[in-house]
Amino acid sequence: MRIIRTITVDVPRSAAFEFLSDFTTTMEWDPATVLTERVSGDRGVGTVYRNVSRFLGRESELTYEVTTLEPGRRFALRGENKTLVAHDVMTFAGDERRTELTYEATFTFKGLARVVAPLLAPAFTKLGDDAEQGLHSALQRLAGTGRGKTGA
Numbered sequence: 261m262r263i264i265r266t267i268t269v270d271v272p273r274s275a276a277f278e279f280l281s282d283f284t285t286t287m288e289w290d291p292a293t294v295l296t297e298r299v300s301g302d303r304g305v306g307t308v309y310r311n312v313s314r315f316l317g318r319e320s321e322l323t324y325e326v327t328t329l330e331p332g333r334r335f336a337l338r339g340e341n342k343t344l345v346a347h348d349v350m351t352f353a354g355d356e357r358r359t360e361l362t363y364e365a366t367f368t369f370k371g372l373a374r375v376v377a378p379l380l381a382p383a384f385t386k387l388g389d390d391a392e393q394g395l396h397s398a399l400q401r402l403a404g405t406g407r408g409k410t411g412a
Contacts, residue, residue, distance in 0.1 A: 261367040263388035268360045268400040276359040277352050281335045283309045289398035291390045305329050345403055373406040
C-alpha cells in the first residue's frame, strides 16, 4: 500500500523542514495520530519515536526510527509493529519563500494482515487525504506564527 501527496505552501523550505523533521509534530498535522513521543536520540538518524495512531476505530502503536536526514531536503523514517512495516519519506523543494513537500508513506503488512490488506485500500486513501489536509493546514499555521517567516 502506497500513499503519495504533494503540497505547496508559502513557508520557507527551511522552516517546513525544521517543523516536520521533529516527528512529534504528527500530533499537529496527522488526524490519525493520538500520541507521538521521542524515545531516544536528537532528531537525527537513529532517533526513535513511539507513535500511537487510530485507524479504522482501533489504536495501534508503531516504533519509528529516523533512517535519513538530509537537512532542508529529505527526512525518512521506518516504523514497525507486529503486523506492519511503514516507511515515511518527506522530500522538500522550494526556497526561502515557498515549500513544495512530497510526502510518501508505504505500508507493508506482515503475516495474516497481508490477506486483508487489499480490502483496506479505501481507508488508506482517506488516511492520505486527511494527512495531506493536515500537513497543509499545519504549515499554513506555521507561516502565521512568524516561525515560518524568513528571518524569524
